[in-house]
Amino acid sequence: MMDLLESRATAAGEAEQDQLRHAILAAVLYLNELGEQGARTGGFTHQEPGRGAMLPIKDLNIQRHILSTQFAMYGLSSFAAKGVAVDANLADKAFELCGKAWRWLDDNGGRDVVLDSIVAIRMGRAAERAGLPSAVDWLAKARSASQTVLEIFGAPEALAQMLRPTLRSIPWFEGVHFDRSRCRAGRAHRGHRRPIGGADPEPEQRVLRHPAGR
Amino acid sequence: MALTRSPSNGFCVIPQADDERNPPDPTLAARNWADMSSLPLVFKPIPRPPVGDWYISEHFATAAYDATLIGRLLRDRAPGRPADEQALERLASGSLHWALGLNPGVPTTKIASAVPPAGAPWSAASFVYNGPGPSVRTIEGFRTRTSSAKGWLANCEGSTASRHRETWWIDPVDNGFQSLVNGHVLREGQWHYWNIGIAGWVSAETFLLIDGSFLKAAVALEDWHAGATPTATPYDVAKPRFFDTTHFDRASTKWGFDDPDRTSFAQASRMATGFAAGKGFGAGRLTGHHVGERVGVLCLPVGEVKLVDIPLAEIATTKFPFDDVNTAPWAQVGRAAMEIAARNDSAAGFFTGHQLSGRCGWIGLSPDLVSVFDVDDATVAANTWAFTDVNTVPWAQAARCATDFCLAPHPLRLAGGFFSGHQTPNKRQIVAFRRP
Numbered sequence: 001m002m003d004l005l006e007s008r009a010t011a012a013g014e015a016e017q018d019q020l021r022h023a024i025l026a027a028v029l030y031l032n033e034l035g036e037q038g039a040r041t042g043g044f045t046h047q048e049p050g051r052g053a054m055l056p057i058k059d060l061n062i063q064r065h066i067l068s069t070q071f072a073m074y075g076l077s078s079f080a081a082k083g084v085a086v087d088a089n090l091a092d093k094a095f096e097l098c099g100k101a102w103r104w105l106d107d108n109g110g111r112d113v114v115l116d117s118i119v120a121i122r123m124g125r126a127a128e129r130a131g132l133p134s135a136v137d138w139l140a141k142a143r144s145a146s147q148t149v150l151e152i153f154g155a156p157e158a159l160a161q162m163l164r165p166t167l168r169s170i171p172w173f174e175g176v177h178f179d180r181s182r183c184r185a186g187r188a189h190r191g192h193r194r195p196i197g198g199a200d201p202e203p204e205q206r207v208l209r210h211p212a213g214r
Numbered sequence: 215m216a217l218t219r220s221p222s223n224g225f226c227v228i229p230q231a232d233d234e235r236n237p238p239d240p241t242l243a244a245r246n247w248a249d250m251s252s253l254p255l256v257f258k259p260i261p262r263p264p265v266g267d268w269y270i271s272e273h274f275a276t277a278a279y280d281a282t283l284i285g286r287l288l289r290d291r292a293p294g295r296p297a298d299e300q301a302l303e304r305l306a307s308g309s310l311h312w313a314l315g316l317n318p319g320v321p322t323t324k325i326a327s328a329v330p331p332a333g334a335p336w337s338a339a340s341f342v343y344n345g346p347g348p349s350v351r352t353i354e355g356f357r358t359r360t361s362s363a364k365g366w367l368a369n370c371e372g373s374t375a376s377r378h379r380e381t382w383w384i385d386p387v388d389n390g391f392q393s394l395v396n397g398h399v400l401r402e403g404q405w406h407y408w409n410i411g412i413a414g415w416v417s418a419e420t421f422l423l424i425d426g427s428f429l430k431a432a433v434a435l436e437d438w439h440a441g442a443t444p445t446a447t448p449y450d451v452a453k454p455r456f457f458d459t460t461h462f463d464r465a466s467t468k469w470g471f472d473d474p475d476r477t478s479f480a481q482a483s484r485m486a487t488g489f490a491a492g493k494g495f496g497a498g499r500l501t502g503h504h505v506g507e508r509v510g511v512l513c514l515p516v517g518e519v520k521l522v523d524i525p526l527a528e529i530a531t532t533k534f535p536f537d538d539v540n541t542a543p544w545a546q547v548g549r550a551a552m553e554i555a556a557r558n559d560s561a562a563g564f565f566t567g568h569q570l571s572g573r574c575g576w577i578g579l580s581p582d583l584v585s586v587f588d589v590d591d592a593t594v595a596a597n598t599w600a601f602t603d604v605n606t607v608p609w610a611q612a613a614r615c616a617t618d619f620c621l622a623p624h625p626l627r628l629a630g631g632f633f634s635g636h637q638t639p640n641k642r643q644i645v646a647f648r649r650p
Contacts, residue, residue, distance in 0.1 A: 171276055
């Protein structure tokens with residue numbers, strides 16, 4: 001829905017725009033509720049126990065919470081990065097929730113480098129928008145994770161030889177694509193603003209030069 | 215790229231490879247990749263006991279997105295390789311079209327169609343519920359009290375006596391919605407579509423997750439070709455735009471309220487300002503109208519307004535001074551705002567309701583945005599929300615009156631308006647927002 005809002009909603013009528021906005025709000029509030037039901041630990045519950053697609057329950061439901069939390073983080077990070085036009089305060093809250101989810105996954109063995117590469121670049125963008133110093137850290141995480149993803153898939157015949165799960169819904173290359181797109185934009189930006197002496201700005205300065213957004 | 219050149223990859227897709235056994239077969243993925251003329255090997259038994267192994271649409275939607283992303287990266291990093299780009303586009307397109315019907319097909323009895331395909335036991339069908347052309351049936355033959363919640367008949371159901379009755383645990387709105395079902399299972403060495411009985415969900419449940427993945431991939435593929443760039447806001451902030459705000463919208467501004475008739479002008483105005491600013495607009499005015507939880511706000515174009523913090527000392531020099539925007543009558547505050555507008559080269563103005571450190575937020579309105587005129591007593595009296603004295607009428611009622619007057623059939627094209635607070639015998643001043 002965030003992709004539609006970002007790229008298609010300008011062409012929609014006012015009623016359709018409102019429908020989309022309300023649908024996004026409902027989805028985000030639902031995820032927030034699942035976060036609440038996770039006892040505000042950063043883990044997200046799943047409201048449909050017994051689903052065939054869910055992983056087996058082990059270690060007091062931790063396995064199942066990991067999958068729910070990963071999915072919730074995927075959705076909420078998108079809203080944190082792009083949801084200001086829908087609801088700025090809710091976008092800020094989504095950013096905080098994703099940070100908690102990231103730490104919860106750390107504590108519960110739920111790290112996944114593909115998901116990390118996507119979430120980190122979105123969190124970096126959200127932090128930039130809000131003018132937060134953590135933007136530097138998130139963007140560094142995004143760069144590191146996307147590099148790892150490229151190494152995994154860059155091996156000869158990697159795609160052919162790895163399992164390609166029927167239920168896969170987290171794209172392999174979304175984080176890589178947006179990280180690399182950001183790099184290209186950054187290079188073009190620096191090209192225009194390079195000091196006369198030719199010195200390249202330090203990485204942190206480059207990040208902080210971006211407008212705070214609001 | 216070899217995958218797209220393989221003559222046996224007629225559907226031009228990235229094949230799945232799932233193996234839940236312990237340990238999995240390390241050669242299975244490469245085998246499915248290299249030998250696409252054979253039935254794929256998949257070990258994803260579903261449910262328990264299984265009716266087949268899953269080989270469903272979700273993978274194809276996600277794979278389409280991945281192929282698109284690789285193609286876009288390739289174009290950016292190594293331009294001038296159109297053959298590779300075309301190959302990736304074919305993979306993306308083929309993977310999306312799997313769900314739309316370019317797939318090995320399903321048993322003809324599983325197709326929902328007013329005119330069932332005759333003759334062949336196996337037919338092409340899309341996995342889009344309510345889609346155009348032949349599409350697969352959703353879950354059937356599992357009718358319990360809770361799984362018979364749908365209150366209307368789909369075309370393919372024919373009548374309540376039909377054996378093809380859909381299984382729904384909710385009553386979805388009959389508005390022509392479309393949704394993707396899971397898709398194939400592999401059973402007894404062949405493609406199958408299992409939609410009957412308690413396990414019918416395995417192939418035939420519609421799934422918001424797959425809808426989302428499909429849309430994401432389709433949008434990315436279109437944008438790849440069109441070169442579209444994302445926009446930060448979907449709204450045209452250069453024009454007035456009406457919103458029906460929800461309780462949540464208002465609460466999120468930190469100046470929440472629910473009933474304009476029981477809320478101070480200042481509080482409501484702060485909410486409207488915050489809501490409008492959050493959407494990228496310059497300012498916002500309550501229309502005074504409310505139905506249920508919805509409260510109307512007209513957001514004003516960002517280029518036609520200016521926000522200025524006015525010191526209380528300056529307000530004190532007007533003919534309508536106040537020192538607390540929260541307690542001053544709204545009409546008096548409005549008149550002060552109009553006087554300040556005259557001093558600031560604005561056609562009109564209003565206070566936002568914000569007050570901090572001896573300053574009050576004020577919005578100046580461009581002459582290009584507004585028309586300021588008087589209406590007589592008879593005109594106001596003819597309105598549903600008529601009133602006799604601008605100094606005693608509640609702000610919300612006056613706002614409704616001005617809004618309805620401005621939106622009524624009129625030689626001027628107006629988007630809304632408000633009473634400025636000025637009145638003389640038989641004249642009350644309206645500030646009306648023009649439509650571009």
